Amino acid sequence: KQEVTQIPAALSVPEGENLVLNCSFTDSAIYNLQWFRQDPGKGLTSLLLIQSSQREQTSGRLNASLDKSSGRSTLYIAASQPGDSATYLCAVLTQGGSEKLVFGKGTKLTVNP
């Protein structure tokens, strides 16, 4: 059974800092891994999707890496801004049958001005 863990559960940083969010998963047989952003009371916004054959994806100030063999992914946010404050969710799509995403509980990020 796939399990996804995100560390830390919460993170508070001053504006301008570079930061790393961590995600680990127990079953390395995945199709892809996706990072989402969720604002309070809102839906999910997809940030980056990394296929199992890829090592990283970049979008603007965001960079996500994937090490499938060790079951780890990191989301790097450069030059953080107060507008980055949100909960960041990691999810994996596991091979072998069920096509559901398995989510971590998220990291709640606060960027202080």
Add this chain to the structure above:
Amino acid sequence: NAGVMQNPRHLVRRRGQEARLRCSPMKGHSHVYWYRQLPEEGLKFMVYLQKENIIDESGMPKERFSAEFPKEGPSILRIQQVVRGDSAAYFCASSRQGGNTEAFFGQGTRLTVV
């Protein structure tokens, strides 16, 4: 191309009433997934449907919950005789195909049972 549309955005029901949550997938998408997010919890898979078929309902509670995706119209998640523990955010996602295809999420329906 409109995104995944869910309605209502907020729903309040008294204990024992029925809740109906609707999801219209993106244009051209025939695969729909429902997830539930309980307070302080991560999103949990509930059910995966294609048009007129339930593919995987392994995450659905055995009683009171049902889902459908008819040939015409939106997908419906139905909760009968709601209890306070059903209070949660319910998210729908859709994809063009199954398997290794990106799914897109709606804004969710926040159900409050009073």
